[in-house]
Amino acid sequence: MNFETILFYFFAASVVFSALRVITARNPLHSVLFLVLAFVSSSGIWLLLEAEFLAIALVLVYVGAVMVLFLFVVMMLDINIEKLRKDFLQWLPAGALLATLIVVQMVWVLGDKAASAGMTAVKHAADYSNTKELGRLIYTDYVYPFELAAVLLLVAMVAAIALTFRRRRDSKRQDVSWQVNVKRNDRVRIISMPATKKNEVNGAAEAHTAD
Amino acid sequence: MSYISTLFPAYAEIFLLCMICVIMIVDSLLPSQTRTVTYLLTQVTLLGCSLITVATHTTGVAHLFTGMFVDDLMSDVLKLLTYLSVSMMLVYSRSYLIVRGLFTGELLSLTLTSTLGMLVMISASNFVTLYIGLEVLALSMYALVALQRDSAVATESAMKYFILGAMASGFLLYGMSMIYGGTGSLDIQTISNVIKAGQGNDMLLVFGLAFLVAGLAFKLGAVPFHMWVPDVYHGAPTAMTMFIGTAPKLAAFAFVMRILVEALQPMMIHWAGMLAVLAVLSMGVGNITAIAQTNIKRMFAYSTIAHMGFLLLGVLSGTLDGYSSAMFYAVIYVLMTLGGFGMIMLLSREGFEADNLNDFKGLNQRSPWLAFMMLLLMFSMAGVPPTVGFYAKFSVLNAALQAGHLTLVIAAVIFSLIGAFYYLRIVKLMYFDAPESHEKLYMQPDSTLLVSINGLAVLMLGIMPNTLMAICAASVQQSLLLP
Numbered sequence: 001m002n003f004e005t006i007l008f009y010f011f012a013a014s015v016v017f018s019a020l021r022v023i024t025a026r027n028p029l030h031s032v033l034f035l036v037l038a039f040v041s042s043s044g045i046w047l048l049l050e051a052e053f054l055a056i057a058l059v060l061v062y063v064g065a066v067m068v069l070f071l072f073v074v075m076m077l078d079i080n081i082e083k084l085r086k087d088f089l090q091w092l093p094a095g096a097l098l099a100t101l102i103v104v105q106m107v108w109v110l111g112d113k114a115a116s117a118g119m120t121a122v123k124h125a126a127d128y129s130n131t132k133e134l135g136r137l138i139y140t141d142y143v144y145p146f147e148l149a150a151v152l153l154l155v156a157m158v159a160a161i162a163l164t165f166r167r168r169r170d171s172k173r174q175d176v177s178w179q180v181n182v183k184r185n186d187r188v189r190i191i192s193m194p195a196t197k198k199n200e201v202n203g204a205a206e207a208h209t210a211d
Numbered sequence: 212m213s214y215i216s217t218l219f220p221a222y223a224e225i226f227l228l229c230m231i232c233v234i235m236i237v238d239s240l241l242p243s244q245t246r247t248v249t250y251l252l253t254q255v256t257l258l259g260c261s262l263i264t265v266a267t268h269t270t271g272v273a274h275l276f277t278g279m280f281v282d283d284l285m286s287d288v289l290k291l292l293t294y295l296s297v298s299m300m301l302v303y304s305r306s307y308l309i310v311r312g313l314f315t316g317e318l319l320s321l322t323l324t325s326t327l328g329m330l331v332m333i334s335a336s337n338f339v340t341l342y343i344g345l346e347v348l349a350l351s352m353y354a355l356v357a358l359q360r361d362s363a364v365a366t367e368s369a370m371k372y373f374i375l376g377a378m379a380s381g382f383l384l385y386g387m388s389m390i391y392g393g394t395g396s397l398d399i400q401t402i403s404n405v406i407k408a409g410q411g412n413d414m415l416l417v418f419g420l421a422f423l424v425a426g427l428a429f430k431l432g433a434v435p436f437h438m439w440v441p442d443v444y445h446g447a448p449t450a451m452t453m454f455i456g457t458a459p460k461l462a463a464f465a466f467v468m469r470i471l472v473e474a475l476q477p478m479m480i481h482w483a484g485m486l487a488v489l490a491v492l493s494m495g496v497g498n499i500t501a502i503a504q505t506n507i508k509r510m511f512a513y514s515t516i517a518h519m520g521f522l523l524l525g526v527l528s529g530t531l532d533g534y535s536s537a538m539f540y541a542v543i544y545v546l547m548t549l550g551g552f553g554m555i556m557l558l559s560r561e562g563f564e565a566d567n568l569n570d571f572k573g574l575n576q577r578s579p580w581l582a583f584m585m586l587l588l589m590f591s592m593a594g595v596p597p598t599v600g601f602y603a604k605f606s607v608l609n610a611a612l613q614a615g616h617l618t619l620v621i622a623a624v625i626f627s628l629i630g631a632f633y634y635l636r637i638v639k640l641m642y643f644d645a646p647e648s649h650e651k652l653y654m655q656p657d658s659t660l661l662v663s664i665n666g667l668a669v670l671m672l673g674i675m676p677n678t679l680m681a682i683c684a685a686s687v688q689q690s691l692l693l694p
Contacts, residue, residue, distance in 0.1 A: 109417065140277070141277045141279075142277075142279070143276065144275075144279045144340060145340050148331060148340070148344070148347060149343060151324065151327065151347055152343065152347050152350065154324070155324045155347060155350050155354070158235070158321060159317075159350065159353070159354030159357075162318075162321070162354060162358060163354060163357055163358070
């Protein structure tokens with residue numbers, strides 16, 4: 001067992017452990033932090049595969065940006081974890097049975113001989129730039145899916161704006177152009193009232209004197 | 212020849228994307244509260260796309276973007292039908308959406324982005340493009356369902372749709388990665404060649420195939436992956452239910468064809484069995500559960516599940532007849548569903564949803580013409596001749612029988628007989644029951660005209676199905692390069 005294999009098992013164990021902790025940790029903050037650990041460990045595995053750019057991007061984008069956002073959101077939400085966990089034990093047997101079934105099936109199908117047969121990673125020289133290769137591929141062979149991925153982000157943006165940005169009735173926001181453009185008729189309502197009849201006035205006066 | 216002009220088979224997609232950006236900008240500059248200009252622009256865009264698709268049609272199969280994009284007759288036909296059904300959806304749902312305050316620029320632009328996603332799916336020839344197209348479509352759909360923010364039901368159904376959709380995407384991705392592991396390629400043509408040459412890793416391929424079929428079944432809404440369908444159909448605003456139930460099914464058909472038939476054709480013995488289970492379960496559960504529904508949107512949801520079973524029956528036959536009858540079935544299903552939901556929206560008005568079976572009581576006395584149109588649509592869904600639904604079911608059953616699936620055909624006939632009950636119940640409610648309200652129907656002229664065309668088309672296509680069937684057969688034949 002060489003050093004690389006040891007490193008691989010170390011990172012793999014770390015990924016599995018932290019992924020488990022993400023769903024079992026009592027405190028949602030700890031879950032997020034374990035998710036960070038899972039990302040960092042998987043970027044370690046990617047480094048072993050010589051995918052340096054992806055490994056760095058994973059740390060920068062996911063750990064640096066996405067997970068920090070997650071942390072903020074989790075800290076702002078008031079999550080009652082006890083209430084969420086109430087039904088955990090009730091569903092545990094069914095879930096565990098299903099999970100075991102899937103794992104057994106996967107082991108059965110994939111076995112020991114199938115997956116690893118005849119597949120070894122190609123080693124590259126030290127001066128091989130994988131960032132450059134990735135960039136070349138993205139802008140040549142994969143330009144179509146790359147552009148479409150941009151559309152996907154556009155959709156996400158439109159959807160986020162459409163779902164969250166809306167005029168609330170109770171908002172006190174001022175619309176200056178509307179204020180400036182206001183017409184007299186918008187603010188003042190002139191009601192023509194009939195002149196009061198004479199006998200009613202007299203009646204009222206009589207009632208007053210009676211008091 | 213410049214690079215741009217080599218892209219001509221993809222001009223429709225490029226035009227659509229440019230117009231989406233234009234529409235978003237124009238819409239944000241429009242001051243008025245009505246979105247008529249945006250609406251017209253959207254319709255013009257769809258029209259322009261169809262003109263471009265017709266104009267850039269070639270007789271051969273063209274690959275673009277290093278094999279990521281394919282342009283063949285099947286993709287052209289399905290794209291044209293997609294434009295048509297999106298455009299019809301917008302006409303049907305315009306007044307419905309305006310009354311509910313949902314007719315916004317975002318809705319229209321998200322409708323167009325989801326159309327773009329469908330186009331990408333329809334003419335994808337690489338797993339990467341297939342998946343990204345699917346995500347563009349799905350993400351827009353989730354947002355469209357959630358747009359009705361004030362309705363708790365709509366938000367809940369958007370949430371369910373999103374979570375289950377994400378899970379299905381996970382399944383698909385996992386399956387795709389296994390296929391990649393087994394063949395070393397994501398390109399549909401290469402995958403097929405590698406498997407045919409016997410160079411693939413069979414275990415990985417079968418393993419991946421199981422996940423792919425599960426993911427596809429999720430997206431189609433086939434039993435046992437159908438849980439999301441009734442809730443989403445019921446909870447979403449009717450216009451969005453109509454959208455989910457129509458055009459994306461055409462894209463889903465293309466998706467199934469590209470993955471199972473084009474890429475994994477050599478593994479048909481494996482996937483045909485899986486599809487057979489899905490098909491029988493879908494037809495059974497869909498048709499039997501639909502009987503118990505009192506909400507017509509929910510009923511249509513179960514009916515969709517049953518129809519998807521029929522579609523899978525056509526695909527699993529594995530012959531040219533089977534594929535073309537499945538395509539025919541998908542097209543007809545979309546046509547009928549548009550009409551059915553269009554009718555619900557036509558009967559709805561401000562603050563009232565005509566989504567209960569009882570709302571159709573005595574429709575004949577209130578509007579004989581609409582009742583007749585609904586009768587045609589229901590007859591077609593049930594498969595009563597001479598409507599086109601009969602012919603669609605007949606051709607699928609015929610293809611399955613030719614392929615030697617006698618037991619499946621018998622099961623399908625029994626289940627569609629059971630299914631006829633709930634379609635005909637609506638006809639009974641319309642013609643033989645007294646109306647619950649005598650309120651005058653306010654019929655939008657454009658929707659009324661469209662529902663009439665829709666209903667009559669169902670009848671006319673039933674009498675003369677040959678042209679459409681020939682188109683379907685030719686496109687399947689050409690895109691699969693069958694003799």
